Amino acid sequence: MAVLMLTGAGWWYARHWQPSPDEYPVQGVDVDAGSGAIHWGTARGQGVDFAYVLATAGDTVRDPGFESHWAALPANGIRRGAMHRYSLCSPAVAQADHFNASVPRTLDALPVAVDFAFAPDCAARPRRDALIADIRAFLERVERHMGKPALIRVTGEFEDEYRLSTAIDRTFWGRRRFLPPSDLARGWRMWQASDLRIVDGFERPVNWNVAAQ
Template identity: 35%
Template sequence: MRTINGILLGLMLVLAVACSRTPERGGYRPAPAPGPGANAQLGDSAPHSWNGRGPYGHEVHGIDVSRWQGDIDWERVRNAGISFAFIKATEGGDHYDPGFQRYWREAAAARIPRGAYHYFYFCRTGAQQAAWFIQQVPREIGSLPPVIDLEWTNSQTCPRRPPPHEIKREAAIFMEIVGRHYGQRPIIYTTVDFYRDNRLGDMRAEFWLRSVANHPSVPYPGQRWAFWQYTGTGIVPGIRGNTDLNAFAGSRADWVRWLQARLTR
């Protein structure tokens, strides 16, 4: 059910995006574009040499966070050039990230578009996991699309590694149920080995790809993507310790158009 608070927060996010086109007219000013020569506030505690094909030429950068980031100063995060945040909400069919609700509220209050992600387990059905995610994550106007995190788990309680056809079947069920509830088809986050082992390229979805040693075109040849997680050792003012950093595939104008198409309504 859409709450009044959710609607108000969503409208704030939509206004923030719309005003980013013409900040000289007043309203919310867009976060500055990150990267060397554009914004020196974002850093990396273990920088990689990208040989000319790195993420820093991208205009739109964001973070993904979980409880382990602790207290976050979201205003500082936004002012450092962060344009979006994906926040861990759930795992499997019964685990809930205790930092989710607080981050969800605080990111919205700082006018940072944010979405929730679910860490998929292979010991529960896609339907069970979808029900758990929907139970925990509010449907709010202005939220980013939900994300299904598909990677091999190291869980002692769920060591299963099902065959590709089973993984894709259950993930598709999750995406169908969750997409219908939120009105936006989920994004797939995945890693190089999981993508390769399970031949995920034939799944119908936008992709968020992890690649910390090469441009995504190298380990994911031919795969289109919307987001690129390029480091797990990022430095962002307002967050203590390392955090994941991500780049959006297009320009800032593309980002505004993407948000207009993909925000929850």
Template identity: 30%
Template sequence: MGISRRFFVSGAALALAGCGGGPGGKQATLMRPAVLSASNYRASGIPARFGDTDPHDWEGLAPARLPVHGIDAARYQGEIDWRRARAAGVSFAWLKATEGGDHSDPGFHINATRARAAGVPVGAYHFYYFCRSPEEQADWYIRNVPRRRGDLPPVLDIEWNHTSRTCQRRPAAHVTRAEMHRFLAALTRHYGTKPVIYTTIDFWRDNDLSRFSGYEMWLRSVTAHPMERYPGADWSFWQYSGTGVVPGVPGTVDMNAFAGSPGAWQSWLARRAQRA
């Protein structure tokens, strides 16, 4: 999800036994990033309680005009102080849980448990891998993410992975959309609520996702409002920075806004949270 990996303490990583690793038996790690102060990275156009290490010069439809904000994170953020994050205005969080058919993120269960305890609505996202079938990937996600009453809907994070060393496959647009439908249908059946789709500008354009209906969208756009980068698109969440500084979150983190008022957010939660 465009997660920034900067500001890590060199060599500081916690190896977690029993967590899923990648090919070759490499053990996954939970990073220990440097702690930053939001007050040192104030930026116009974003909520005053947050900061940004690489801010955009927001004008007009700036993120700060929306009242409900949250984060998405992975092992690169290390262990998050959720009570502090919530006090700073973090109203929701999605955490990376799985990727492909055999990768799991060691930070998910640690941070999800603590987020729930702090009263932050939390959910899990899956990073899609184009060299595994949708069914394999859905099964892997289901095996790693239990149904939990009150959790946010699952998220399909689907974007081109330009840095992948193992999969350069780029299906045709109609094939991509068909694979998405198969993955999403499997998760809907299991969790009883439709997943949210996270994507990027180029992936949206290349796969004509304006034709993809029936699911809520979470759109990445770090230099303009989504209405400028995704003309005519309906969206529920907007990722407006990949270099955010949020109290309680080590290093930098993706920042997001919900497309509605605090009252609309509470209504969305009541309607969309898992009921298992």
């Protein structure tokens, strides 16, 4: 019984934990259609300063929740950024054009985030030099459209394989539960600290992120 109580207490703590607001005063979330219903006014009251919203993936997918979230965020005093989920199975230029056609250039937008992770539906593993060249071509087109340098989000597994942070001169967004990322050559500007957190205003657990000062 004591073990069960400790386990339950640990799980409750994990679901409610966030990095210290004193150390990281700017905190927020990233969402997509799978995040479920969101009441952004309530979320703002729970300390959500910004939200990244998935807009596109690969060269054909548009997230069905993007437009409604994109419109609701400024109305609730939350800074907004768009995200693209990069696919190793789609041409880089086609992905960039798909994103640019789906996301308007908006003066108040945060830098676009480009997410790199291995996907179960894509077995392609290009050579590192070829991938780096493709990413640079993608970034050139997207950044010209958006008017700002991009933010690169990468999983530890992807970074171990391709070492993007040693080749791409951009700011990085690391992903590691509970502990700051330590595997990025350029350090991190953003940190996804939890994908378990329960927050009022969200139907499901959220990806909780903080910005470095």
